[in-house]
Amino acid sequence: MFSRILVANRGEIALRVIRACKEMGIEAVAVYSEADRGARYLDLADAAICIGPAAAAQSYLNIARIISAAEVADVDAIHPGYGFLAENAHFAEVCRSCNIEFIGPSVEAMNLLGDKVRARDVAKRVKIYTIPGSSAALESEEDALRLAHEIGYPVIVKAAAGGGGRGMRIAHNDISLTQAVRQGRAEAEAAFKDGRVYLEKYLEGARHVEVQILGDRHGTVLHFWERDCTLQRRHQKLVEESPSPGISPRTREKLCDAAVRLAQAAGYYGAGTCEFLLDRHETFYLLEVNARIQVEHPVTEMVTGIDLVEWQIRVAAGEALRMKQRDVPQNGHAIECRINAEDCSNGFRPCPGRLDKFRIPGGPGVRVDTHCYDGWTIGPQYDSMIAKVIVHRPNRRAAIATMRRALAEFQTEGVKTTVPLHQQIIANPDFISGKVDTGWVERMLQKKP
Amino acid sequence: MGDRKQPEDGGGAGRTNSGRVDVEAIRQLLELMSQHDLAELEIEQEDLAVRLRKAGAAAAPAAVPPAPAQPAAPAVPESGAGAPAEDLPTIKSPMVGTFYTASGPDAEAFVEVGDQVTEESVVCVIEAMKVFNEIRAEMSGTIEKIFVRNAQAVEFGQPLFAVRPD
Numbered sequence: 001m002f003s004r005i006l007v008a009n010r011g012e013i014a015l016r017v018i019r020a021c022k023e024m025g026i027e028a029v030a031v032y033s034e035a036d037r038g039a040r041y042l043d044l045a046d047a048a049i050c051i052g053p054a055a056a057a058q059s060y061l062n063i064a065r066i067i068s069a070a071e072v073a074d075v076d077a078i079h080p081g082y083g084f085l086a087e088n089a090h091f092a093e094v095c096r097s098c099n100i101e102f103i104g105p106s107v108e109a110m111n112l113l114g115d116k117v118r119a120r121d122v123a124k125r126v127k128i129y130t131i132p133g134s135s136a137a138l139e140s141e142e143d144a145l146r147l148a149h150e151i152g153y154p155v156i157v158k159a160a161a162g163g164g165g166r167g168m169r170i171a172h173n174d175i176s177l178t179q180a181v182r183q184g185r186a187e188a189e190a191a192f193k194d195g196r197v198y199l200e201k202y203l204e205g206a207r208h209v210e211v212q213i214l215g216d217r218h219g220t221v222l223h224f225w226e227r228d229c230t231l232q233r234r235h236q237k238l239v240e241e242s243p244s245p246g247i248s249p250r251t252r253e254k255l256c257d258a259a260v261r262l263a264q265a266a267g268y269y270g271a272g273t274c275e276f277l278l279d280r281h282e283t284f285y286l287l288e289v290n291a292r293i294q295v296e297h298p299v300t301e302m303v304t305g306i307d308l309v310e311w312q313i314r315v316a317a318g319e320a321l322r323m324k325q326r327d328v329p330q331n332g333h334a335i336e337c338r339i340n341a342e343d344c345s346n347g348f349r350p351c352p353g354r355l356d357k358f359r360i361p362g363g364p365g366v367r368v369d370t371h372c373y374d375g376w377t378i379g380p381q382y383d384s385m386i387a388k389v390i391v392h393r394p395n396r397r398a399a400i401a402t403m404r405r406a407l408a409e410f411q412t413e414g415v416k417t418t419v420p421l422h423q424q425i426i427a428n429p430d431f432i433s434g435k436v437d438t439g440w441v442e443r444m445l446q447k448k449p
Numbered sequence: 450m451g452d453r454k455q456p457e458d459g460g461g462a463g464r465t466n467s468g469r470v471d472v473e474a475i476r477q478l479l480e481l482m483s484q485h486d487l488a489e490l491e492i493e494q495e496d497l498a499v500r501l502r503k504a505g506a507a508a509a510p511a512a513v514p515p516a517p518a519q520p521a522a523p524a525v526p527e528s529g530a531g532a533p534a535e536d537l538p539t540i541k542s543p544m545v546g547t548f549y550t551a552s553g554p555d556a557e558a559f560v561e562v563g564d565q566v567t568e569e570s571v572v573c574v575i576e577a578m579k580v581f582n583e584i585r586a587e588m589s590g591t592i593e594k595i596f597v598r599n600a601q602a603v604e605f606g607q608p609l610f611a612v613r614p615d
Contacts, residue, residue: 034605034606049545049604050545050604050605050606050607051545051604051605052545052605053605059605064577064578065544065545065577065605067578068544068545068546068577068578069545069604071577071578072545072546072547072602072603073602098578354480377480
């Protein structure tokens, strides 16, 4: 087992990894940029090293600085968290070539699954439907138009190197498609240094359901059930829950089985998530595979009782998964709300600023994952998520009631947050009856006066 | 996880009418300075007069990084020995790595206290990922103090030398 791990991330996920290390008796070394100097979660690490100025390119995204820190601190392994370098295969390679273990999958698996086009090929091989679309990156705008006519509008243009809901454009006709391809290419080149885009049929009225998987280095892959992440705004998840209220037990079984087959075909070890879109008939299509721990992992931790970050570390250290598939429970119901520092009444404009007041909920069934506190200043340089409020109760009705209480207890001053939006969602009859789809949040927002 | 103590950078004088220093107000002003990249800030209100001036050219206000918890093992960069006694500009580390005073174990140190330096003078090397990076003074003056030891791990922004400008 590792004796010292460097946490190559910031904020709530860095805190999450530090906590896992502490429970396992592993020393945690944090890194931080000047924007995060003084953050309280750094005090919980055994050591904290400043690696650069606020800009992510010179700090959290800077491989050289992170590796330097790992070397001066003499760590055995690096945990990349999510975002930043978590799915950067080159970073994983550099770590391992410096004799520092990268807590994540193999470089091969990352390359295979991180490339959305190649991932679709793997899915086809194990007989998982992928959304009708291009089997390779689009060669030209004519290529896109021809394909769109074959599969039928509406279609969505996506970046092959993208992920996390960024860089996607929906097109309903030839003109908007031509524009979408042109702009999509330019954006992808700028954001990911890879201008390849591909095309997919855009499924309207769909549900987004993903499966958590965990593989060890001895060939075992297990699933840890599903999470329903249908409630999104601009492809960013707002609310996640498990079990999914919108699928039958049979579909659940097939989804989880498909995820395991896919992970095995990719030789996957570590934590990962297979994301699917389901149409009205509960036919599911692979969306993408995320080769990292995800933001919404606490939902799965609550219903299964498994500490996913702990198991990421164990798997990376070479341990075999100790449980059998039949030992993985799905107990009760968990819901997570992602709270952002954004102004709901003003186009969700990000609201950096000082948290004069930050009172988080507690009590039975409530877990809050956050790095924020009274007096912390949220800077403009990183994403706007400030907390995840997770509830876990014996059933969905009770979980919703507890979430309603928890959101009412959540009080902030100094920045605007999306708590009011979540309160609206949780109280909405469609949400309560489980009748939502990926376009639901945006339709609900448009209806507001 | 206690509150930060007195601000440690720049000169500062904040006096209330009662003669006591309002640390919280000064801390908030320091944040403002940092956010807006100000070198100097002077405020006078009926109950508070403050003048704050940054030491050195670097953007970050805090000269002393939060002290890491007392690790038994990891050779993490030690915090600088405290802000310069006087208000002198400092040469700060531009990277994370290991600080060396000379180009080799038997070589003479690049600089010692009392030496004159120009902008181009090499004052030390910092090793990162097996690459030795020569660090230049980028200011001219006299080396007044050296804050770190040979072979010490340093972090980004850590003060290395205090320089008395010409």
